[in-house]
């Protein structure tokens with residue numbers, strides 16, 4: 546593959562002489578040429594920039610040095626390169642784009658500095674060759690050179706012979722849309738931290754399952770945008786986590802939404818889950834343990850539990866809620882069981898409360914082994930249900 550880089554800072558590209566990319570160049574797998582735009586200036590000061598027409602901050606790169614340098618690059622080879630223009634306003638650079646670019650014979654990079662390159666340079670280039678603005682992500686660098694280092698490394702390592710086979714297979718894993726699982730090596734215990742025992746078990750099936758689960762939870766925690774809606778839900782077991790302060794605004798919105806139907810069937814919206822404010826929820830974090838479930842980053846279900854304040858043998862479960870599009874998948878049942886399993890030793894009774902006319906909830910609680918208590922429940926219009934804890 547041939548790569549040409551057009552820049553006013555050729556030294557910035559020096560790292561491309563190092564490591565695997567440097568070796569690929571010496572082996573002739575990568576023909577990388579760096580061009581100094583100032584070589585194509587004709588004034589004493591070798592000027593490459595000027596003030597923007599229309600006013601505004603900063604300087605703009607003048608078109609002439611660009612035009613001349615590009616002409617020289619094009620004239621030096623057969624055909625034309627695909628011109629990539631690093632810019633925070635470009636198309637997002639991804640592994641998929643790296644793979645596409647690795648299949649092309651000739652790439653060129655136009656490294657802008659200052660406020661950018663005179664737009665006519667890109668129009669003129671686009672008349673002769675494909676031009677693609679490319680961005681590394683949503684932040685701003687001072688110029689395109691660092692982006693070129695990243696893009697060239699990501700592309701060149703995909704060229705046959707640049708990286709050993711084993712390594713090139715590893716990156717497939719990012720392409721399947723999940724982040725990598727954590728890795729460990731010797732020693733098996735370091736600063737009091739042990740390698741997860743499953744990795745020492747020799748059970749390859751268990752190791753593969755553990756790694757897959759790690760990939761899902763990591764992706765959910767760090768890059769929920771990579772997960773399809775409800776990926777991992779139920780298929781791989783719910784990831785039920787204790788709620789923190791940061792979960793509460795979303796939790797409150799889900800709670801209001803979930804209890805509107807309750808209010809309607811009860812004939813009154815004057816019920817605690819709808820009257821509750823964010824401050825009330827914050828306050829509930831002492832006393833109650835609240836658990837939430839996220840799917841693709843979205844908070845989709847929750848429950849809370851505590852030891853009854855007047856009977857230290859009864860475990861209360863409340864605020865059981867599931868987003869409407871995920872109802873009927875057993876998430877509510879799983880959360881109820883999760884709350885029960887958090888009850889301390891010595892618990893003799895599980896307690897829940899629901900609207901007297903909430904037929905669906907009543908059915909779910911009965912199915913889970915709860916029995917209706919006679920009379921009105923703890924709140925007007927509600928009933929209490931209990932179940933023995935063994």
Ligand code: 6GU
Nearest residue numbers: 631632681682684686692
């Ligand atoms: Cl490709 N260039 C510049 N200047 N800033 C960036 C970028 C590229 N990607 C993210 N920020």
